[in-house]
Amino acid sequence: MTALEIAKKYVALCKEGRNEEALDSLxxxxxxxxxxxxxxxxxxxxxxxxxxxxxxxWWTDNHTVHKAEVFGPYPHDDRFAVRFVYDITNKPSGQRxxxxxxxxxxxxxxxITREEFFxxxx
Amino acid sequence: MTALEIAKKYVALCKEGRNEEALDSLxxxxxxxxxxxxxxxxxxxxxxxxxxxxxxxWWTDNHTVHKAEVFGPYPHDDRFAVRFVYDITNKPSGQRxxxxxxxxxxxxxxxITREEFFxxxx
Numbered sequence: 001m002t003a004l005e006i007a008k009k010y011v012a013l014c015k016e017g018r019n020e021e022a023l024d025s026l027x028x029x030x031x032x033x034x035x036x037x038x039x040x041x042x043x044x045x046x047x048x049x050x051x052x053x054x055x056x057x058w059w060t061d062n063h064t065v066h067k068a069e070v071f072g073p074y075p076h077d078d079r080f081a082v083r084f085v086y087d088i089t090n091k092p093s094g095q096r097x098x099x100x101x102x103x104x105x106x107x108x109x110x111x112i113t114r115e116e117f118f119x120x121x122x
Numbered sequence: 123m124t125a126l127e128i129a130k131k132y133v134a135l136c137k138e139g140r141n142e143e144a145l146d147s148l149x150x151x152x153x154x155x156x157x158x159x160x161x162x163x164x165x166x167x168x169x170x171x172x173x174x175x176x177x178x179x180w181w182t183d184n185h186t187v188h189k190a191e192v193f194g195p196y197p198h199d200d201r202f203a204v205r206f207v208y209d210i211t212n213k214p215s216g217q218r219x220x221x222x223x224x225x226x227x228x229x230x231x232x233x234i235t236r237e238e239f240f241x242x243x244x
Contacts, residue, residue, distance in 0.1 A: 036198040071205075074224040074240035076158040081224040081240045083193075083205055102196040102203040102224060118196035118203045 003107035007073035007080035010105065010112070014070045014082070023053060028111035036101075037121040064089040066096075078107045125229035129195035129202035132227065132234070136192045136204070145175060150233035158223075159243040186211040188218075200229045 001009065006026055013022040033046040033055065046052045065088050072082040086099040101119035105112050123131065128148055135144040155168040155177065168174045187210050194204040208221040223241035227234050 034198075036196075071222075072224075073242070074158075074222075075242060076156075076226075076238055076240040079240070081203065081226070083224070100193075100196075102194075102205070104198075104203070104226065116198055118198040118201070120195070120197060 001110055003078045003080065004073075004075050006107050006110070006112060007075050007082075007105070010080075011070055011073045011082055014068075014084075017068065019056070020053075023049065023056070026112050027052070028108070028113045031112055032114050034114075034116045036117055036119050062091050064091060080105050080107075123232055125200045125202065126195075126197050128229050128232070128234060129197050129204075129227070132202075133192055133195045133204055136190075136206075139190065142175075142178070145171065145178065148234050149174070150230070150235045153234055154236050156236075156238045158239055158241050184213050186213060202227050202229075 010022050010026055013019065013026075027049060029049050030047075031049060031052060033052045035044045038044045046055045065086055067087040069085040070082060071085070072080065074081040074083075082103045082105070084099065084101050084103060087096070088099055089096045099119070101117050104116045104118065106114040132144050132148055135141065135148075149171060151171050152169075153171060153174060155174045157166045160166045168177045187208055189209040191207040192204060193207070194202065196203040196205075204225045204227070206221065206223050206225060209218070210221055211218045221241070223239050226238045226240065228236040
């Protein structure tokens with residue numbers, strides 16, 4: 001698939017809540033995921049699909065999603081951006097919040113090799 | 123200014139329609155601007171502030187802006203993203219359209235040195 005086809009497929013799966021399927025089918029096994037920030041003691045960078053899936057599981061275990069909106073993709077050559085707006089409750093704190101962020105994805109050889117998340121902290 | 127301060131200032135100026143002031147005060151004179159695509163014969167890459175201002179003038183001369191929304195900034199270390207949603211009419215064609223794009227900005231030594239625009243074409 002071209003970068004544009006991958007971008008469209010990624011967004012289509014995320015809009016349907018099939019995020020794990022997106023990881024399985026569109027990412028390189030060596031992909032790297034980088035957060036803008038993170039809880040103390042948690043590494044901002046996840047290397048490889050096992051680490052990325054573990055981060056996803058941690059996030060899913062710790063948040064209730066009330067509503068998820070996905071905008072995009074916004075392509076630029078072999079990269080694309082996606083905007084995510086999630087209405088969530090953090091389970092440990094019980095705090096409900098809006099998560100508004102931009103993901104930047106890099107495609108190489110037909111797979112997503114890098115995702116970086118952009119958002120304000122605190 | 124830190125990258126975060128520059129990001130906030132950039133968005134604040136754009137929200138007030140003071141885009142030229144943002145170029146004058148926040149960009150390096152050697153900054154590079156890269157479009158996702160462009161009209162035939164027009165270079166996607168503008169190098170230096172003279173070229174960037176010329177592109178801005180071309181855009182302003184050729185579009186009527188009915189409404190401009192600016193979302194962000196979305197920071198990540200020395201980069202930040204901004205989402206722009208513009209309701210515009212292309213003057214030559216008379217066609218009214220929504221321009222929905224993500225800008226990715228890179229900050230070095232207290233100035234924006236690179237802007238890249240992400241959007242679908244056609």
